[in-house]
Amino acid sequence: MKYSKLIFASAIVASLSITSCSNDNDDTTVNYTIPATYTFERNSVTSVDYSGQSSRLLMLEEMGNYIKTAATAGTIVDNAVLSNMYSNTNNPFSTTELNTSGKQLKNKTAASKDYFELFLGGGSTVEKTNVQAFFETQLTLANQASLGTVASAGVAGSYLDGSSSRLFAANGLEPQQVLLKGMMGAGFMDQVVNNYLSKNKLDEASNKINNTNKVLEEDKEYTTMEHAWDEAYGYIYGADGTKYWSSYISQVNADSDFNTLKTDIDLAFRTGRAAIVANDYTTRDAQIDIIKAKLALVPAVRAVYYLQDGKGKLTTDGGAKAFHALSEAYGFIISLRYTNKPGTNNPYLSKTEVDAMLASMVSGTNGLWDIDTLGAKLDTLSTQIATTFGFTVEQAATVN
Template identity: 30%
Template sequence: MKKQFLVSSMLVMFAMVSFTSCKKDSEDVIPPYTVPDTYNFTGANYTSSTNRVKMMLELDVYMKSATTVKLDGSKTTNMFNNTNNPFANAALNSSGIKLADKTTDASQFKGYIDLLVSNSQSNDVLASKGNFGYLMRSATSKIIVGADGYEYGQVALKGMMGSLFFKQAMDILSAVPADATVALQEQHWDEAFGYLAVPADYSPDKDYTVAPLNALVFPEKPALWGGYLAERGKNITAGKIIWEAFRKGRAAIAVKDIKVRDQAITDIQMIWEKLAANAAYAYMNIPQQSANVGNFGTQFHALSEAHGFIETLKYRVKAKSKLSDADYNTMWNIITTNDAYTLVGETGFTKLKQIATILKTTYSLPE
């Protein structure tokens, strides 16, 4: 009797193990799926991130008017905080969101904007070392710079592309748990995609440069990071890689293909970071080009953009990044402890070359 009970128990246990194993194998089977050519996924919603892009675009348009208008600090503050209906696009005013609450180190970037406002009060005074005002880039184009030569409208714009849009996308993608519901994963994924600022039918092969990249034609045309996929990303195929990864990852979530989803996350994070580095590298080299030497307007404009993109690298996913803290700190110290006049006036551009070398070597950037 005891022997019969033992055999019966073993059969029951075997059956349970077999059932559990079959159930697990069944759950692990990933059905065939396709990756669509566009981001027109059912239920896709990235309105909040898209609206912040639109807010940044309007703020940028106003900041760029500093060459002809003495900026109003209350207006830039309202645009940063979405108070007192500051946007021409009325839907943004009632959207319930703002730039300030998603901008990491918000006070620092608001400080850059405030410096631009202050500097714009002398937009009719020629700038010199120690004195803010305007500098000519060409016979018809000028910029507004601070006493240190930096164009704080560009520092703010490119820096917030990092501290807001890049940082938010990196954090969102890093924080999506594999065991979350499909709906929750899709919600987070869509929000991250919105910060890339490209149309749902984006194509890396299409020429979007027929209109200004930052014109208020978004989302029909790329803007901000979406514009930089072409402007500074073609030689590293950034547009193709990021666009494919966002579509592939979103499709994988629906069928619980976590392996493909996680690879897409890594691809997005790494190439987006490389895009920022590639932009900084390009802008480090422009002031050194013989045709630009002595043209402070062109040199300082490029340095200011480089400043913003180097600051973007502060918000990289360090666990995956090739950039060490030591090298980042070296670049940051150079760009922030030296004024623009000093950097472009140095014999042989030693400090600019040092930054360029770190970027090129770390990220294996093309010439």
């Protein structure tokens, strides 16, 4: 099928044109336009839908806010409520839209096609079960920390950090932050790079033939391949477009050492989607590699930033003020297991390596509370991550 030019939005400004000299179908030159925003239409209506991804972003936000509110109010975190939120059972959310969405976080945790169906990247069904259980344990730990005890070495409880009260497990980790940052990896990152942008997913069954022939899903204005790409996009930019990965992409991008990151990821998503419409699978695949590489930088840079930020606060109030930052670092390190290095179908750091890093952070009798030996560990982990991803500790530590 030959395309001369495709316009995807009624009002496109500062758009880009792309010419591909080959695709998977023939050697015909393909010319098409990349829209200035992620706006694609068919038959004068949008062909983009990532409502399910937006729902899951909002579900995780509500889980985090539930724990935060309980910590601030000094009330007990109800483990049953959080568990219901995780699996979306018994109408646990504040809106009917979420409760009746048919979506949940649990079944999208460590559930990608590549890593946990095809077992690439070292994944397995056993790991999937264990990862889900790990996050359910964070819910239990939040409950235990909310029972009225003041947090101290080896004791779960609450701690007043300025005007904010936070809940900490006995080892000093903050369950809320481990949940949020960890799920960004095990849920959202995994789905983006190991599922919806997987060629095994995009091209499975008759997806490629149907996309080439523009066979649409029933009662929809998109092909299955277009929709899969949109779902990947939704895990980054869904809901109001500023949550989780989108927010941290902006934070990393604010540093001069990484100041093309946001543009690179956004352009790759727009280019890949336009390429799918134009049946230009060579360009599509090139954008997948860009997204995989650039997105993986975000948890890597933020992990090093929070490791160093936490290290700098170890002597403040006996180290407790550092634990919030270190818990964020812990969650971002979890996310590194779900990255996908282009050309390998494996993470930049293996599950074994990530598990060892996490164990190192909380090793010792009282985990993070053992501040006398913690600083050296944090430096070692920072260097390991920075070296793997090709930046310096100093570059990452300057990100706000």
